[in-house]
Amino acid sequence: MSEKITNLTEATFDEVVNSSAEPVIVDFWAEWCGPCKMVAPILNEIAEEQEGKIKVTKLNVDESPAVAQRFGVMSIPTMIVFRDGEIDRRIVGAKGKAQLMAELGL
Amino acid sequence: MPETHDVVIIGSGPAGLTAAIYTARAALSPLVLEGEPSSTSDQPGGQLMLTTEVENFPGFPEGVMGPALMSDFRTQAVRFGARLETVKASRVDLSERPFRVWVGDPEAAEPTYLAQSLIVATGAKALMLDLPNEQRLIGHGVSTCATCDGFFFREQDIAVVGGGDSALEEANFLTRFARSVTIIHRRDELRASKIMQDRAFANPKINFLWNSQVLDIVGDEKVEKVVVLNTKTDEKSEIALSGVFVAIGHRPNTDLFEGQLDMKDNGYLVTQAPSSRTSVEGVFACGDVQDDVYRQAITSAGSGCTAALDAERWLEAQGGH
Numbered sequence: 001m002s003e004k005i006t007n008l009t010e011a012t013f014d015e016v017v018n019s020s021a022e023p024v025i026v027d028f029w030a031e032w033c034g035p036c037k038m039v040a041p042i043l044n045e046i047a048e049e050q051e052g053k054i055k056v057t058k059l060n061v062d063e064s065p066a067v068a069q070r071f072g073v074m075s076i077p078t079m080i081v082f083r084d085g086e087i088d089r090r091i092v093g094a095k096g097k098a099q100l101m102a103e104l105g106l
Numbered sequence: 107m108p109e110t111h112d113v114v115i116i117g118s119g120p121a122g123l124t125a126a127i128y129t130a131r132a133a134l135s136p137l138v139l140e141g142e143p144s145s146t147s148d149q150p151g152g153q154l155m156l157t158t159e160v161e162n163f164p165g166f167p168e169g170v171m172g173p174a175l176m177s178d179f180r181t182q183a184v185r186f187g188a189r190l191e192t193v194k195a196s197r198v199d200l201s202e203r204p205f206r207v208w209v210g211d212p213e214a215a216e217p218t219y220l221a222q223s224l225i226v227a228t229g230a231k232a233l234m235l236d237l238p239n240e241q242r243l244i245g246h247g248v249s250t251c252a253t254c255d256g257f258f259f260r261e262q263d264i265a266v267v268g269g270g271d272s273a274l275e276e277a278n279f280l281t282r283f284a285r286s287v288t289i290i291h292r293r294d295e296l297r298a299s300k301i302m303q304d305r306a307f308a309n310p311k312i313n314f315l316w317n318s319q320v321l322d323i324v325g326d327e328k329v330e331k332v333v334v335l336n337t338k339t340d341e342k343s344e345i346a347l348s349g350v351f352v353a354i355g356h357r358p359n360t361d362l363f364e365g366q367l368d369m370k371d372n373g374y375l376v377t378q379a380p381s382s383r384t385s386v387e388g389v390f391a392c393g394d395v396q397d398d399v400y401r402q403a404i405t406s407a408g409s410g411c412t413a414a415l416d417a418e419r420w421l422e423a424q425g426g427h
Contacts, residue, residue, distance in 0.1 A: 030257065032253065032257075033251075033253070033254045034151075034155040034156060034172075034173045034251075034253065034254070035143060035144065035145040035149065035155070035156075035251060035254060036254070037173070038143035038149065038150065038155075039143050042143065061257065062257075068258075072246070072327070072328065073245075073258070074245060074246055074247055074249075074255060074258040074259075074328065074349075075145070075244070075245040075246075075249055075251070075254060075255045075258070076254050076255065077145070077254075078245060090245075092145075092244055092245030093144065093145035093146075093244070093245065093250070094143035094144050094145045094149065095142070095143060095144065096142030096143055096144075096192075096193075096194065097142075098210070099142075
């Protein structure tokens with residue numbers, strides 16, 4: 001995983017998402033989810049390439065199920081983009097890099 | 107200038123990666139366009155990437171996890187020098203040799219790759235119900251991936267639509283989490299194999315709704331119920347549930363080859379059995395894209411080997427190899 005990606009937990013989620021100056025992508029994932037693993041290297045690249053423009057974070061739904069539940073996540077990978085702490089967009093399912101970038105508006 | 111390759115393989119399920127292992131060992135330096143990530147069955151590694159335990163692949167007496175098996179296929183192909191690119195072919199032109207393959211913008215003047223021979227292993231993609239609310243509710247109770255999403259349906263009532271092996275396998279898997287799983291099936295008997303049927307019938311959490319067709323999936327923020335038509339009595343009913351998993355079959359990924367390769371009426375590629383030759387010389391097909399009968403990981407892998415040997419011999423016959 002890229003050093004530029006932050007792992008979120010239930011304890012750190014609100015602080016990180018609310019205090020970030022740039023928009024925050026939260027990738028809801030789990031070890032047992034094949035498509036999540038396929039998206040991981042793409043998010044690594046985005047974290048490296050878009051540093052300063054968007055903050056890439058991950059949340060393990062096994063370890064922090066309450067956060068997933070709070071945002072009604074029922075399918076992974078789900079990527080939610082927060083802007084000033086508010087939900088800006090929501091992307092469900094694994095995608096290729098070009099499509100993901102387009103859906104993220106990057 | 108586009109790169110020229112002796113062998114380009116489109117697809118990376120058991121067929122494509124077996125073809126890669128064999129052509130790599132034959133020193134043909136295959137290029138594999140493995141596809142792009144997705145949460146449907148159309149992705150690098152193919153359909154096994156969305157399964158859990160594979161119990162019938164020979165050589166694994168204790169079973170093997172589908173994604174782990176495909177990861178090993180991939181490692182083995184790379185070990186012998188296959189090059190894999192995580193991209194999707196967007197267009198092919200098979201009208202002259204070398205064949206032309208595009209990645210990205212299909213309208214680009216220059217193709218991305220030139221191929222002396224082409225192995226088509228694009229597989230098949232899971233069908234959806236094509237109901238108006240289905241796409242909107244994906245990720246909100248409608249799921250294309252039981253292994254990804256079962257976790258979110260703990261102690262809930264859910265349904266699996268379909269009656270084949272994949273439907274029953276998903277239903278069995280989902281009973282680890284759900285309170286109940288209703289299998290909604292159009293007919294009054296299952297297509298699934300005997301062992302899968304026996305397992306489903308013996309599972310106390312699984313019940314069946316026969317002769318039933320899903321007319322609508324209802325819910326604003328998330329799935330609340332489905333509307334079902336009983337095709338025998340013509341009666342409509344509503345079932346309250348929070349999850350719908352669709353496993354009603356597959357269609358071959360042959361859109362790229364429309365008008366260029368001979369296909370059956372159902373879209374599967376025609377090959378000249380027992381070979382993997384298609385209607386265009388130098389183009390070979392293997393795996394589910396040309397198999398509407400067996401559709402197993404092992405038959406796919408076997409046909410991938412056939413395609414690799416066919417391509418190798420054909421290239422040799424062309425001379426220069």
